[in-house]
Every structure is written in C-alpha cells, then in structure tokens.
Amino acid sequence: MWNELGSSPSSDEFEITVFGPGYGESVVVHLGDGKWLIVDSCIDTSDPQRQPAPLQYLRGIGVRPELAVKFVVASHWDDDHVRGLSEIVKAAPAARFICSHVLPDEKFGSFVEALSIGSAATDGGNVRNIRQILEILEQRRSVIWKASPGRTICASPVIRTWSPSDYDANEFLLYVAQMHPRAGEPLRRPSLGTSNLTSIVLSIDWPKCSVLLGADMERHPDARRGWQAITSLAQELGWTKASYLKVPHHGSDTGHDDAMWRELLEREPTSVVAPFGRGPRHKRPPKSSDVRRISELSGSLYLTARQLDPPKTRMSVAVTRSLRDGAISFVSQKSPFGMVRSRSKDGSGWTHETFGLATRVK
Amino acid sequence: MRSSAANSTSWLDSAESGTDQLSDTYAGNTRWLNAPKNTFQPSGAFFEASSATASTAPRPIDSRRRAPLTEAAPGLQPTPNSPRGQIAVLGEWNGCVLDIDQSSSYFTASLKGVLGEGIEGEEEDALIPVSDVSDWDLELLKPGNFFRLSVIHEIQSSGQPRRYTQVVFRRLPAYRQQDLDVAGERARQRSRALRVE
Secondary structure, three states: OOOOOOOOOOOOEEEEEEEEEEEEEEEEEEEOOEEEEEOOEEEEEOOOOEEEEEHHHHHHHHHHHHEEEEEEEOOOOOOOHHOHHHHHHHHOOOOOEEEEEOOOHHHHHHHHHOOOHHHHHHOOHHHHHHHHHHHHHHHHEEEHEEEEEOOEOOOOEEEEEEEOOOOHHHHHHHHHHHOOOOOEOOOOOOOOOOOHHHHHOEEOOOOOOOEEEEEOOOOOOOOOOOOHHHHHHHHOOOOOOOOEEEEEHHHHHHHHHHHHHHHEEEEEEEEEEEOOOOHHHHHHHOOHHHHHHHHHHOEEEEOOOOOOOOOOOOOOOHHHHHHHOOOOOOEEOOOEEEEEEEEEEEOOEEEEEEEOOEOOOO | OOOOOHHHHHHHHHOOOOOOOOOOOEEEEEEEOOOOOOOOOOOOOOOOOOOOOOOOOOOOOOOHHHHOOOOOOOOOOOOOOOOOOEEEEEEEEEEEEEEEEEOOOEEEEEEEEEEOOOOOOEEEEEEHHHHHHHHHHHHHHHOOOEEEEEEEEEOOOOOOOEEEEEEEEOOOEEEHHHHHHHHHHHHHHHHHHHHHH
C-alpha cells in the first residue's frame, strides 16, 4: 500500500485522505499551494516502525511535513485520535497547533501531570502524547489556537471550527476534576469516556466545494451540546452545505443527527467512514445497520477498512486452549488499516482512490 | 489462612522481582518455577485449585471452565522424571481494565504480552469473565486498574499435570500528596508558559 501512493497533488488540486483504523483515525487535507492540514493521528499497526500514518503518507508522496504542514488539529484527547500526534507536532514545526481550550487548561494539565506520576506503569498513550505535545509547544513558545464554535482559523480556503461549545468544554473539565487522582488512591490509568462532545468539528470551504470533518462528535438531547449546538450555530452564522463528509464517530448511531444531514450537507454527499478498531468485534462501529443508514443518505460511501477480523496472535496451542477453556477471548489491536483519498481539481468533481483494506460500499 | 494459591501467587510476584525463590529455568518461551511446598490442590470435575482465583476456599468450577484443565501442554507431558511440584508460566500479559459489562459477568481489558510464544510485545483487547477474579481482588476490578493474566502449567506433587489461567490484580502504591502538589505546580507553570489565543 505504502509503495503505491503516487505523487503529491498539484498546487491547484485539493485532497482529503482519511486513514484508519489500524490504531486510530486521522485526516490529511491539501488546502492548495502545497499547504497541508493534519487532523489527529493514527498508526498502521502492520508497520514495524509504527510511524504516524499521516507522516508516512506525506513523506510517501514526496511532501516534507516540516515545511508543508501548516495546521495540526487535535480533535480531542481519545487515545484512538492522538496516538502518534506528538511525533507529528515534532515533525511539523511550522504548523499552527489547534485544540479545544480543554487541553492547555491548567486543571487538565494538572490531571495529565498527576497521571504521569509513576508513568512507567500508568500513563496511557493519550496522556503521554498530550503531555509531550504540551512540552514541545512550551519549549517552542508557539501559540496554540483555541478552537471555538464558529472561529475562522484560515482565510483561504476558509477553515472554521464549530466546537466544542463552552458548555461541553466546561462539563468535561468538571468531569476531569472528579477523576483527578487524590492522595491515598492507588495509581491507575486514566479512564475518561466522555470527551467526544469536546471534539473539534471542522468545515473547509473552497470556492466550489465544501467539506465537513465530523470528528467524534455525537448528538445530545441538550440543545447546548453536540450536533444540536453546531447546526443551530451554523444556521445563525451562515453555512455552505458540504458535498463531502468524514462521518462522525466512526459511523456510529450516537454520531448520527438528522439535522446535521439535512442542514449541513448537500443531498447525497460523498461519505467516508473510518471504522473503530478496538474492542470486541460486535461492539465496534459501524454496525451493518449503521452502514445501511449512511449508505441510504449518501451518493457514495467509502470505508477506510473493511470490517475484517484482525489477524489472531499466533500463540502456542496450550495457551490458546487454556484461554478458550477459561472463556477468555482475545482481539488483537492490530486492526485492518486502509485509506481513502479524494482529489479534486476545481472542486466540481472528486476522484476517489482506495488503498490497503479500504473499500467502496456504494 | 490463605490457600496455597495465594502462596503461589505471591511467590510468582516475588519471582518476578528477582528474588532467589526463582529457579531460573527457561525452556524456550516457558518459564519453569519451583513451586512452593504443600501446593497440592484438590482437582477434579467439581472443584479446581484456587490458584487461579486466590480465594480462600476451592470454588465450584464454572460450567464454561470445566474443560480439561489437566491437559498437558505440548512438549510438557509428564514423564517419570518430570519436575514434580513445579509450575511453568506458558503465557503472561500485563492488563488494564477498560470497562465492566453491565451484567457484570465480563470485563474488557487492554493487554500487553510479557512472556510466551508469539505473545511478547503483542497488544490485545480481551474479554475476561469476572468469575476469574478472586473475591480478594474484586474490589480492584475498576477501570484503569492493573492486573496480570497468566496461563500456568503445573505438575503437581502427585505428578498430575494441570493447566489454568490466573488473574491477579496488582496493588500499586498510592498517590502521595507531595507528588500531586508537584504535578499541580508543574501544570501551573506550563499553563502560564503556554500562549493560547
């Protein structure tokens, strides 16, 4: 796969490439004129060097990240979005780092530092990566741009962040405060399961087309939160309907919002789903019902990887039998990996290519 | 009084830390350990030795686990000269609890292989029956907590081989206030140094 990437797009050609899952999900965008944006990071687990896929991709098509990457976005702090992100930040010193105001917040920083005590045992990949990113940015004295609803971070093309709302960010910080380790409690690994509503939804508007990158955003019954908050703000500020969607939250039902499809997207857009790559197979989105739902709403639909079972680790027969006898089931974290690349010369039409285990559904 | 299971568990832990109780005999990817004395456990159709669970009394075997625990590992079939009273760790993982099933019958965990053929360095997600956790360890079955999963082959003092899985939760040291204060101060300094617009 990595040997078949071809060359970089021409300066007037836009590109969106979605990677996943392997370990995580990521998007790279050619904004035009050799300028690139990277959202999140993921790892192709079959790569023995475990390089972040966006860096491997850009180098593979002859782009030098240290010069060409102008924006790095950490959509939220979940491990499947930030694994390898500190390497990307390190490799792209010219890039502006964009995140929610949660990550550089002192309360969150204190939480990250506390969970780094005894770090050999307890820090998860996300804590380690966020801590390293903050250290790099502190040393560089570079400015972090805070994503907020409706903020324009680039004028040409127009890139806007649509989340998180202050309400969601504050809710998350309250949750962080509750989870903050206290003296006397045993060392443990952080477990924060509520950060999706703090993820950063992006829109990119070229003269003739727009795209919506849905991150892991989910719907929420509270109008101040999730997709409800985004769609109402978009109507208030003005919105160009998008013809391309990076489907939110791995295509799950919780990421689906009727108003988002109706108000923010053209009819039958191109949709790309990066499946979730962790945990028991039956719990991983998208389920077949999710794929059917998205397919019905889309003109074309791509998955970055078919939902194949990951290869089983080759253990001895005795160990395999013992685990089976003990009703212990294993799923390798080496999830199938692929990418979907979409390019357009003037925004009037896209050509799509699939690599690795990516597939076209519709 | 703890059963010998607890003895063997703590003994494994001390072996791990490199004390002289470890008989450093490696055979391929199998680590043989001298079992402590008096490790005889009742085995059979209805009771299993509780080393897998470190409970104080033999526990009824779960129907799912009634499978042949005495089946010898390939290459480890007992012979008249087999090292009686020894156990071998066939596979070992460091685990971290991710989530506990709503029915509380299973928990999911992230594992990293420590020892064993094809295991070392491999990362897995696992679904493990809560019934594998001893009563002693149940209070530690919480997201974020660490445990060790082992597959153990034992040749009992009777010469009877048995193989079983074992889940042992790790009791890590506690956070200290002075460390948390240092972490908080470090975060304050960084927050002041970072330029956020």
